Amino acid sequence: MSAYTPPLKDMQFVLRELAGIDKVAQLPGYEDASPDLVDSILEEAGKFAGGVLAPLNWSGDQEGASWKDKAVTMPAGFKAAYTQFAEAGWNGLSCDAAYGGQGLPKLVSAAVQEMWKASNMAFSLCPLLTLGAIEALHLSGSDQQKSTYLPNMIAGKWTGTMNLTEPQAGSDLAAIRSRAVPQGDGTYKIFGQKIFITYGDHDMAENIVHLVLARTPNAPEGVKGISLFVVPKFLVNADGSLGARNDAYCVSIEHKLGIHASPTCVMAFGDNGGAIGTMVGQENAGLKYMFIMMNAARFAVGLEGVALSERAYQHALAYAKERIQGRDIAGSAASVAIVHHPDIRRMLMQMKSLNEAMRALAYTVAAAHDAAARHPDEAERKRNQAYVDLMIPVVKGWLTETSNELTYLGVQIHGGMGFVEETGAAQHQRDARITTIYEGTTGIQANDLIGRKIAREGGATIKAVIGLMRQTEAELAQQPGAEFAVIKTALGKGITAVSEAADYIVANYGNDIRAVSVGAVPFLKLLGIVAGGWQMARAALVAQAKIAANDKDPFYPAKIATTRFYADHVLSTAAGLAHAVVHGGAGGMALDVAMF
Amino acid sequence: MSAYTPPLKDMQFVLRELAGIDKVAQLPGYEDASPDLVDSILEEAGKFAGGVLAPLNWSGDQEGASWKDKAVTMPAGFKAAYTQFAEAGWNGLSCDAAYGGQGLPKLVSAAVQEMWKASNMAFSLCPLLTLGAIEALHLSGSDQQKSTYLPNMIAGKWTGTMNLTEPQAGSDLAAIRSRAVPQGDGTYKIFGQKIFITYGDHDMAENIVHLVLARTPNAPEGVKGISLFVVPKFLVNADGSLGARNDAYCVSIEHKLGIHASPTCVMAFGDNGGAIGTMVGQENAGLKYMFIMMNAARFAVGLEGVALSERAYQHALAYAKERIQGRDIAGSAASVAIVHHPDIRRMLMQMKSLNEAMRALAYTVAAAHDAAARHPDEAERKRNQAYVDLMIPVVKGWLTETSNELTYLGVQIHGGMGFVEETGAAQHQRDARITTIYEGTTGIQANDLIGRKIAREGGATIKAVIGLMRQTEAELAQQPGAEFAVIKTALGKGITAVSEAADYIVANYGNDIRAVSVGAVPFLKLLGIVAGGWQMARAALVAQAKIAANDKDPFYPAKIATTRFYADHVLSTAAGLAHAVVHGGAGGMALDVAMF
Numbered sequence A, B: 001m002s003a004y005t006p007p008l009k010d011m012q013f014v015l016r017e018l019a020g021i022d023k024v025a026q027l028p029g030y031e032d033a034s035p036d037l038v039d040s041i042l043e044e045a046g047k048f049a050g051g052v053l054a055p056l057n058w059s060g061d062q063e064g065a066s067w068k069d070k071a072v073t074m075p076a077g078f079k080a081a082y083t084q085f086a087e088a089g090w091n092g093l094s095c096d097a098a099y100g101g102q103g104l105p106k107l108v109s110a111a112v113q114e115m116w117k118a119s120n121m122a123f124s125l126c127p128l129l130t131l132g133a134i135e136a137l138h139l140s141g142s143d144q145q146k147s148t149y150l151p152n153m154i155a156g157k158w159t160g161t162m163n164l165t166e167p168q169a170g171s172d173l174a175a176i177r178s179r180a181v182p183q184g185d186g187t188y189k190i191f192g193q194k195i196f197i198t199y200g201d202h203d204m205a206e207n208i209v210h211l212v213l214a215r216t217p218n219a220p221e222g223v224k225g226i227s228l229f230v231v232p233k234f235l236v237n238a239d240g241s242l243g244a245r246n247d248a249y250c251v252s253i254e255h256k257l258g259i260h261a262s263p264t265c266v267m268a269f270g271d272n273g274g275a276i277g278t279m280v281g282q283e284n285a286g287l288k289y290m291f292i293m294m295n296a297a298r299f300a301v302g303l304e305g306v307a308l309s310e311r312a313y314q315h316a317l318a319y320a321k322e323r324i325q326g327r328d329i330a331g332s333a334a335s336v337a338i339v340h341h342p343d344i345r346r347m348l349m350q351m352k353s354l355n356e357a358m359r360a361l362a363y364t365v366a367a368a369h370d371a372a373a374r375h376p377d378e379a380e381r382k383r384n385q386a387y388v389d390l391m392i393p394v395v396k397g398w399l400t401e402t403s404n405e406l407t408y409l410g411v412q413i414h415g416g417m418g419f420v421e422e423t424g425a426a427q428h429q430r431d432a433r434i435t436t437i438y439e440g441t442t443g444i445q446a447n448d449l450i451g452r453k454i455a456r457e458g459g460a461t462i463k464a465v466i467g468l469m470r471q472t473e474a475e476l477a478q479q480p481g482a483e484f485a486v487i488k489t490a491l492g493k494g495i496t497a498v499s500e501a502a503d504y505i506v507a508n509y510g511n512d513i514r515a516v517s518v519g520a521v522p523f524l525k526l527l528g529i530v531a532g533g534w535q536m537a538r539a540a541l542v543a544q545a546k547i548a549a550n551d552k553d554p555f556y557p558a559k560i561a562t563t564r565f566y567a568d569h570v571l572s573t574a575a576g577l578a579h580a581v582v583h584g585g586a587g588g589m590a591l592d593v594a595m596f
Helices: A008-018 A035-063 A078-087 A106-119 A121-140 A143-154 A286-322 A342-374 A378-413 A425-432 A442-450 A460-477 A482-508 A513-518 A520-548 A555-569 A571-583 B008-018 B035-063 B078-087 B106-119 B121-140 B143-154 B286-322 B342-374 B378-413 B425-432 B442-457 B460-477 B482-508 B513-518 B520-548 B555-569 B571-583
Strands: A066-068 A071-073 A158-163 A179-182 A188-198 A207-214 A227-232 A234-236 A242-245 A248-253 A264-269 A275-280 B066-068 B071-073 B158-163 B179-182 B188-198 B207-214 B227-232 B234-236 B242-245 B248-253 B264-269 B275-280
Touching: A008 A035, A008 A106, A008 A342, A008 A520, A008 A555, A035 A078, A035 A106, A035 A121, A035 A425, A066 A248, A071 A248, A078 A121, A106 A121, A106 A286, A106 A342, A121 A143, A121 A158, A121 A188, A121 A207, A121 A227, A121 A275, A121 A286, A143 A158, A143 A207, A143 A227, A158 A188, A158 A264, A158 A286, A188 A207, A188 A227, A207 A264, A207 A275, A207 A286, A227 A234, A227 A286, A286 A342, A286 A378, A286 A425, A342 A378, A342 A520, A342 A555, A342 B442, A342 B513, A342 B520, A378 A425, A378 A442, A378 A460, A378 A520, A442 A513, A442 A520, A442 B342, A460 A482, A460 A520, A482 A513, A482 A520, A482 A555, A482 A571, A513 A520, A513 B342, A520 A555, A520 A571, A520 B342, A555 A571, A555 B571, A571 B555, A571 B571, B008 B035, B008 B106, B008 B342, B008 B520, B008 B555, B035 B078, B035 B106, B035 B121, B035 B425, B066 B248, B071 B248, B078 B121, B106 B121, B106 B286, B106 B342, B121 B143, B121 B158, B121 B188, B121 B207, B121 B227, B121 B275, B121 B286, B143 B158, B143 B207, B143 B227, B158 B188, B158 B264, B158 B286, B188 B207, B188 B227, B207 B264, B207 B275, B207 B286, B227 B234, B227 B286, B286 B342, B286 B378, B286 B425, B342 B378, B342 B520, B342 B555, B378 B425, B378 B442, B378 B460, B378 B520, B442 B460, B442 B482, B442 B513, B442 B520, B460 B482, B460 B520, B482 B513, B482 B520, B482 B555, B482 B571, B513 B520, B520 B555, B520 B571, B555 B571
Parallel strands: A158 A207, B158 B207
Antiparallel strands: A066 A071, A179 A188, A188 A264, A188 A275, A207 A227, A227 A275, A234 A242, A248 A264, B066 B071, B179 B188, B188 B264, B188 B275, B207 B227, B227 B275, B234 B242, B248 B264
16 A cells, blocks of 8 residues: 655665765774675665565554464565565565574664665564564574575575464463473473464475573573573484474464464464474573573664554555645645644654654664674674663664554544554554563563663763763754754753653662652663663764755755754653653552552 | 443532532522432432443443344343433433423433433434434424324434434535435435444334434535435324334444444435335424534434443443552551552543533533523623534533543553453443544534634623633631642632633634634633632632531542642643644645645
8 A cells, every 4th residue: 555665765774874885894804794785685675565565564564464274375576576575585684694594783784674674574573583583593503404404594485473472472482381391302292272373384495493482491490590492393304304394283373453463473382292302502501691682673673663654654644645635734725635623733843753763773883783793893883782781672662652642643643544454554553562562561661761771870980971961952052043952951951851850760770679660661761862862962963064064965954953852842741751650650550550 | 241320419519519509499490400300310310320220331331232134133121221221311301391291491401411411322322313303393393293202202202313414414514415305294204324323223212203304306505405204214193193114214324432232323215115204393404403403403413422431431430440450659567459559540530520510511601501592681681692602512521521531540550451342441432532523523512612702702702701710719818728729729720721722713714724723622611620620719719618517528638639630730721722723724724735
């Protein structure tokens, strides 16, 4: 229904001017990622996203994945698109070249992934889960496991899944009950039911490599007794060919609010004698391996937030330019396109400014990830890793919460047509709804943020980040013009709000964890809004320098105007959020459960 | 799926202590509405809502209304429920006794309507539209039209529809093209297509009375050339029996995001020679009649906001008490119900406090409506009408926007289960999505608020309301305890925010209508939040007086704690919204359309 045109101009601006692709390309092993190569990758990815994946987005939603006789059939066109996707090598963009990947930086793959997610979120989940499984095997698998699975997975011939959740074990993986029984030959038989398994079955690839959390006999209770197993749909023979069908079946799929084309499976392992698998890494260390991957998965879900918001924005903008309805509020002879109505304009600016802020925040975190992994200086690696660790829950939580607000606005701009499924506007809102839930709800992210990432280290990293933000504020103060005065004041107040709220968290987390935790999500949103505003301010400074150097590209004044809007309409909410964090804890827990 | 228990305790508290049911019962014609009678009406309505309508909510959503051969079939159980509903006399609760209604105040019908909407929003739209048509005929119809239609409509034997929208005429009714050709015998033949017609066809009643906007030949262009016609599905013979099938057919229904059981029809009038109708009231005055009804319809949609939020709250609360997952954040031996987790508690408190604020605001506006209609003192009627006129767009806009946020939280509390349709949590969010769109989008409401309701009268009414709010603030200052200090400060800041924003609107609407209009929706939300906070503060004062009088009902301390939460988490957003209104206009319109 709606077209998707990757926002290449803004992507390239963020990559070059804010995230420092040039510096990333100087890191050992990333020398190939020259700006020119990156440009051509983005352009090709954009063609594939807009030309192949986007046209299947709405039809995939309407048809949905279907299930029959323990097997999932994908909607029309998905298998062919996936084959094209794999054959073009897109699956292995960021993977180890030793196993057939292209070894490009996370910064580049972040921009490319945004395109997959924006053009067809349901499709994009299949390679996303495969990447997660690749990463787990790459980090923790044996040489034999790596050579057995990685080349075909990186090539996209086989896909991967993550089997964590069980009915009684959602956010709390300590409650996992699936069992792994050693067979004495190095293999295990796996028994148990897993739910919410994305792409647990489908017909797009030859094999599916399930990574499964389960307990060995006599394993300790709780999270310290969970091991990780690799359980392929088809066993793999010694020569690499496919062997017998394993005892791992999709026994039903969920009827969901969104991402209808992405099969969400109930997986039964071992109902017919036991599913054969091998252990990945050390016994009882499964959760640790999962947590290592978790940052990547959470970052990727955060990207879904900006991706869906961008798609919804493009969809709504096209409608707003085309739909003629009502006179201009200041008077007009004839009816005008609704894009001229101030409230429509406000909603479009809200979407545009937040999309740009989210993208800038996500990509700069991706660049920090690359530096944390590859920088030759250990202190730089540590500094970047601390920033990434702090920001992952914000990228995951804030981008996804914001995408729910913005896809909502996309429907609103469509008026009555937005409520009619045929328009496709509602799909973006439905698809976005899962993003604040899976890979850890916003509440889980926020608890991680205030606990592990702030209180535990006495706020060291966030204080350093606040220092960097203050430097940007000082640069804003040097600029001429009313717009920069507005941006400077708003960012300054935002930083103060973050600072006060962070101080409160550090001071009180130890003695009143419940009250502080009531403010966890408000704090996560506050930090997201201000960190996004910081990146927008950096963008406005770059734009100002370009204008001062006589660059006539209208992109630059637009970036400044967009940042100013963000200051007035988004950063202005910071103080209220800080108030909820600092003062809202006691009231949050005041009522007895019986009083609800 | 989920049960619905009407919140009778809070409803009765608001009716008695905040909305003054005793004073409404002193108005001429409302003498029967004694507190005891009202209590028994609410109790009976609650039984019907919880016992008959609520069980059909999810099944109706899953099955949906279906269309075949120009006729709509309702989901299983709807026809029987509607028959029961009509036979019990619920349809005519607020209608003129002269035509068989019960003539009860709007304040009472508001509480009862909340129950229909909460228990089964899709069902409730049928009587809602019928009431709208009844009101239009009652206000503007001829004696013959009234005697022909009103008794059967009030009895619920016939239902009604409102046919306004056409493909090119949504928010802008000036663009209506449907034609009405006089036949020389007092009747007209109607030709044209209408879209988004709620319950345009169904199988629950014997006849459907369509009210249709159309143009007579040579009518002036624009809104001044629109007349209103009554066009029944079956013509009515002189003896009141049903005659020939009229040329008004449902030619398709929409596939929508929500309210699946409510058929949204494309209606074709006159495709087979002309649909026969008669004119209601004066020629070319159709829009005026619609606008008279509009306040009632907008108020009713606002009620949908609190109703759906209440249902979502009950649904989420039940799940939060039942779902065991994770340890208490402050430590616990075993896993606990998620209601104990601070972020879940915050979301439940957000829902509870806003629901109570929305209900209090809506019911007090309903009471003002009754006083505006019936008070013996003309000055009181005028004062109340001005308050109602000011607050209708707020009730419509703020309650519905808030319900979208709160039904979203209802899904969030369910975690992954919220995304699975089987749970039913997502239905509330899907159903709520239409409420900010139909009967005028939030943008339309907000433009009405800042233009006709504030700027045009120089802010006279809102200044009077601000004066009343300040009185409540002064009363808060008299109360002991930290909670009241918090509430007083937050309400005071909120009132200041409203006051500053209103002053800005009054001062600038005439000279920069575009910039002021960028802030229209932020202002509407601001006024809603503060007006809701004002009612919560009044509630807390009543509760405090009860406690001081040694009343041990735990409802009262809970009301104070809930108000305090609202102060910290909701009123705290007021200053940010005022900032967007006062400072955000220029930035909102700064970008050329071409720059998007």
